[in-house]
Amino acid sequence: MLGNLVVQKFGGTSVGSLDRIEKVAKRVASTLRAGKKVVVVSSAMAGETDSLIDLAKGIMEFPPEREMDMLLATGEQKAISLLAMAITKRGYPAISLCGWQVPIVTDRVHTKARIERIGIQRIRNLLEEGYVPVVAGFQGITDEWEITTLGRGGSDTTAVALASALAADCEIYTDVTGVFTADPRIVPSARKLEMISYEEMLELSSLGAKVMQIRSVEFAAKHGVRIHVRSSFEEEEGTWIVPEEEVMEKVVVRGITLDTKESRITVVRVPDRPGIAAKLFKPLGEAHIVVDMIVQNVSHDGYTDMSFTVSRNDAPKAEEIVRKTAKVIGAKEVIRDDRVAKVSIVGLGMRSSYGTAAKMFEILSKNGINIMAISTSEIRISCLIDEKYGELAVRELHEAFIEEGEEIKVENHGEGKGKEGS
Amino acid sequence: MLGNLVVQKFGGTSVGSLDRIEKVAKRVASTLRAGKKVVVVSSAMAGETDSLIDLAKGIMEFPPEREMDMLLATGEQKAISLLAMAITKRGYPAISLCGWQVPIVTDRVHTKARIERIGIQRIRNLLEEGYVPVVAGFQGITDEWEITTLGRGGSDTTAVALASALAADCEIYTDVTGVFTADPRIVPSARKLEMISYEEMLELSSLGAKVMQIRSVEFAAKHGVRIHVRSSFEEEEGTWIVPEEEVMEKVVVRGITLDTKESRITVVRVPDRPGIAAKLFKPLGEAHIVVDMIVQNVSHDGYTDMSFTVSRNDAPKAEEIVRKTAKVIGAKEVIRDDRVAKVSIVGLGMRSSYGTAAKMFEILSKNGINIMAISTSEIRISCLIDEKYGELAVRELHEAFIEEGEEIKVENHGEGKGKEGS
Numbered sequence: 001m002l003g004n005l006v007v008q009k010f011g012g013t014s015v016g017s018l019d020r021i022e023k024v025a026k027r028v029a030s031t032l033r034a035g036k037k038v039v040v041v042s043s044a045m046a047g048e049t050d051s052l053i054d055l056a057k058g059i060m061e062f063p064p065e066r067e068m069d070m071l072l073a074t075g076e077q078k079a080i081s082l083l084a085m086a087i088t089k090r091g092y093p094a095i096s097l098c099g100w101q102v103p104i105v106t107d108r109v110h111t112k113a114r115i116e117r118i119g120i121q122r123i124r125n126l127l128e129e130g131y132v133p134v135v136a137g138f139q140g141i142t143d144e145w146e147i148t149t150l151g152r153g154g155s156d157t158t159a160v161a162l163a164s165a166l167a168a169d170c171e172i173y174t175d176v177t178g179v180f181t182a183d184p185r186i187v188p189s190a191r192k193l194e195m196i197s198y199e200e201m202l203e204l205s206s207l208g209a210k211v212m213q214i215r216s217v218e219f220a221a222k223h224g225v226r227i228h229v230r231s232s233f234e235e236e237e238g239t240w241i242v243p244e245e246e247v248m249e250k251v252v253v254r255g256i257t258l259d260t261k262e263s264r265i266t267v268v269r270v271p272d273r274p275g276i277a278a279k280l281f282k283p284l285g286e287a288h289i290v291v292d293m294i295v296q297n298v299s300h301d302g303y304t305d306m307s308f309t310v311s312r313n314d315a316p317k318a319e320e321i322v323r324k325t326a327k328v329i330g331a332k333e334v335i336r337d338d339r340v341a342k343v344s345i346v347g348l349g350m351r352s353s354y355g356t357a358a359k360m361f362e363i364l365s366k367n368g369i370n371i372m373a374i375s376t377s378e379i380r381i382s383c384l385i386d387e388k389y390g391e392l393a394v395r396e397l398h399e400a401f402i403e404e405g406e407e408i409k410v411e412n413h414g415e416g417k418g419k420e421g422s
Numbered sequence: 423m424l425g426n427l428v429v430q431k432f433g434g435t436s437v438g439s440l441d442r443i444e445k446v447a448k449r450v451a452s453t454l455r456a457g458k459k460v461v462v463v464s465s466a467m468a469g470e471t472d473s474l475i476d477l478a479k480g481i482m483e484f485p486p487e488r489e490m491d492m493l494l495a496t497g498e499q500k501a502i503s504l505l506a507m508a509i510t511k512r513g514y515p516a517i518s519l520c521g522w523q524v525p526i527v528t529d530r531v532h533t534k535a536r537i538e539r540i541g542i543q544r545i546r547n548l549l550e551e552g553y554v555p556v557v558a559g560f561q562g563i564t565d566e567w568e569i570t571t572l573g574r575g576g577s578d579t580t581a582v583a584l585a586s587a588l589a590a591d592c593e594i595y596t597d598v599t600g601v602f603t604a605d606p607r608i609v610p611s612a613r614k615l616e617m618i619s620y621e622e623m624l625e626l627s628s629l630g631a632k633v634m635q636i637r638s639v640e641f642a643a644k645h646g647v648r649i650h651v652r653s654s655f656e657e658e659e660g661t662w663i664v665p666e667e668e669v670m671e672k673v674v675v676r677g678i679t680l681d682t683k684e685s686r687i688t689v690v691r692v693p694d695r696p697g698i699a700a701k702l703f704k705p706l707g708e709a710h711i712v713v714d715m716i717v718q719n720v721s722h723d724g725y726t727d728m729s730f731t732v733s734r735n736d737a738p739k740a741e742e743i744v745r746k747t748a749k750v751i752g753a754k755e756v757i758r759d760d761r762v763a764k765v766s767i768v769g770l771g772m773r774s775s776y777g778t779a780a781k782m783f784e785i786l787s788k789n790g791i792n793i794m795a796i797s798t799s800e801i802r803i804s805c806l807i808d809e810k811y812g813e814l815a816v817r818e819l820h821e822a823f824i825e826e827g828e829e830i831k832v833e834n835h836g837e838g839k840g841k842e843g844s
Contacts, residue, residue, distance in 0.1 A: 055440065055500075060508075064506070064507065070506070071504065074496040077492060078474070078496045081490075082477060084489045098569075147520075
């Protein structure tokens with residue numbers, strides 16, 4: 001009965017004006033005409049959420065989070081009712097549903113709730129009666145009838161969770177045409193990927209390729225939901241985010257990313273005693289500052305240098321905290337450097353190929369780029385470099401790893417969603 | 423436990439900006455400091471509902487009413503969350519509640535639903551825990567979990583219904599300081615009434631003294647809820663709307679109103695046969711046009727003239743319909759007059775006093791004002807006159823009936839809400 005069902009999610013830019021809402025309705029109508037059933041998920045109109053936040057901040061700097069959720073949830077409610085009207089006008093009766101009407105049940109953590117379960121009976125009934133359900137993204141309800149929101153980008157998670165519950169595919173409509181091998185503004189020859197695995201997408205998302213909320217990709221990976229990321233404004237196919245076995249083309253490096261939103265803090269001449277690292281990082285953790293890359297030099301004469309990176313927003317606070325600790329533990333000085341960049345290569349093929357890291361270091365070195373720190377995961381290598389070389393590094397790495405036919409092309413005849421990742 | 427409880431309702435103008443929301447919060451806080459418990463009801467911020475309607479009309483002229491309710495309900499939700507923040511900031515933790523969270527259960531008539539029942543357990547619990555419940559006016563939920571709205575001015579009804587369910591008094595904060603004996607812009611000596619009965623208020627409301635939604639006054643009358651209408655911007659006491667027995671000062675005429683929003687249509691030389699009136703008025707009813715005052719002259723030679731009034735908005739359409747009928751029934755001509763006004767005197771004392779109508783006619787005649795039509799209720803007399811004499815008539819009637827000590831002052835020791843009207 002629900003075969004041929006697709007969840008179509010539209011972001012804030014896609015529904016940013018009445019004109020754009022009409023275009024979204026037109027696209028939904030054309031999917032329906034093609035014989036599919038559609039469940040629509042919508043974000044708030046672009047700018048709406050920010051202007052609601054501004055209103056709240058006009059009253060108090062830290063409003064109660066429960067009331068923030070009440071306030072913010074109006075944004076999506078407004079968008080879905082307008083969208084339902086526009087779809088209805090095209091001859092396809094649509095019914096908008098708030099999170100609590102579905103219901104999308106979450107935990108009680110206001111402003112960043114997690115979905116616990118979704119009741120799909122009402123949506124099933126509407127589909128059977130021939131209606132197009134238009135669901136508010138981003139919002140849910142607790143078992144105590146309190147409105148919650150899922151955090152920024154939460155509409156993606158709503159869409160993926162609904163697709164999972166309804167065993168449907170998921171289309172994420174956004175303002176880019178898909179996921180690229182690198183930022184096309186930096187690398188003009190960057191190309192759109194046809195497919196990418198969840199794991200690769202997660203590494204790219206967390207590294208600054210802000211196409212989708214990380215949590216929604218994690219959710220999709222966990223439940224094997226196939227996601228099609230594509231443009232609201234163009235007809236062309238976008239990028240499919242799928243289980244690893246379904247990715248047809250296996251390559252060592254799928255994409256290159258650049259993150260210029262970190263700062264490096266170096267503690268010079270730290271007495272190298274057990275427990276020093278803990279003393280340094282514990283107060284940062286207590287201040288909710290996330291530490292990313294950590295480098296500790298080889299010890300000389302009982303002293304060492306320690307460097308680490310934090311988000312640039314947190315850097316001044318982190319520096320202040322570390323200066324206090326440095327005094328206590330007898331370090332010589334603390335240096336903060338905001339002009340750093342993290343360049344990363346990501347690809348499933350790294351797992352089974354050798355020499356990738358060495359090649360990356362060689363390319364950077366050949367271009368006179370010094371590496372300040374290195375971090376890796378199973379499918380990623382990141383190097384911290386001087387910010388001024390950031391774009392150059394991305395271009396050189398893109399050329400060497402992606403353009404010069406370095407891909408190991410292994411045909412893999414994945415067979416759709418039956419073959420989920422582990 | 424709920425003794426000393428008051429429902430305070432704030433209209434759109436009262437919460438029309440962050441600044442005004444802060445003022446409302448301040449007033450709520452001062453009521454709380456005085457030892458009362460408060461349940462707040464709020465309308466949407468002024469202009470919000472209209473701008474939402476404009477958005478919907480931008481998509482289609484007649485949007486599905488269910489979706490209109492979804493859309494409009496966001497207005498109050500936004501206002502209550504901001505108001506809850508502002509009250510919380512003043513040290514009184516507040517919790518905003520949408521209609522469905524209370525719940526305020528209505529019938530299924532979208533855009534003009536009627537309240538069927540109110541669950542008060544959650545509000546009781548919040549009050550006991552020391553919270554200030556801030557309830558969205560205007561909106562409810564059906565037993566099928568659909569959002570409904572109560573029609574324009576519906577927040578008054580929400581407040582009165584909540585006050586009734588909670589056995590509390592009801593304060594309606596608005597942009598006037600109370601109910602006056604006449605429009606102060608017409609009669610500078612008009613005075614604010616301390617008290618007025620439901621019946622008198624209903625006659626005044628329906629005659630154009632637009633202080634409160636008629637349905638909310640009917641609801642209050644039915645359930646004996648005492649309403650205090652007062653200004654959001656001034657500290658002074660307003661007007662109490664109470665059961666008849668509680669009105670201390672019995673007067674023949676409580677107030678004078680002027681309605682300049684009707685038109686008169688006259689059908690000249692109608693053959694005076696049975697069934698002619700039905701032929702004339704049936705098509706108007708079918709076109710949903712409400713006919714107000716009707717006058718039929720004495721018949722001469724088997725012919726008569728018939729006049730009636732309709733809302734001025736409906737007048738062109740009514741004229742067109744009547745012209746068709748006039749041709750069929752052989753009337754001589756149809757005349758429409760938009761320059762008419764209806765002046766009315768309203769007062770409970772009319773029931774037991776004689777000569778009031780005669781005195782009204784005499785005052786109008788003495789001022790050279792011709793009466794075109796008369797209609798009455800038990801506590802009201804209305805005369806249709808030439809529009810240009812409208813304000814003069816109000817001033818003269820106010821002077822004669824209200825200023826010149828014509829009131830019959832009968833002390834009536836009403837004893838609070840225990841003594842409800844029938």
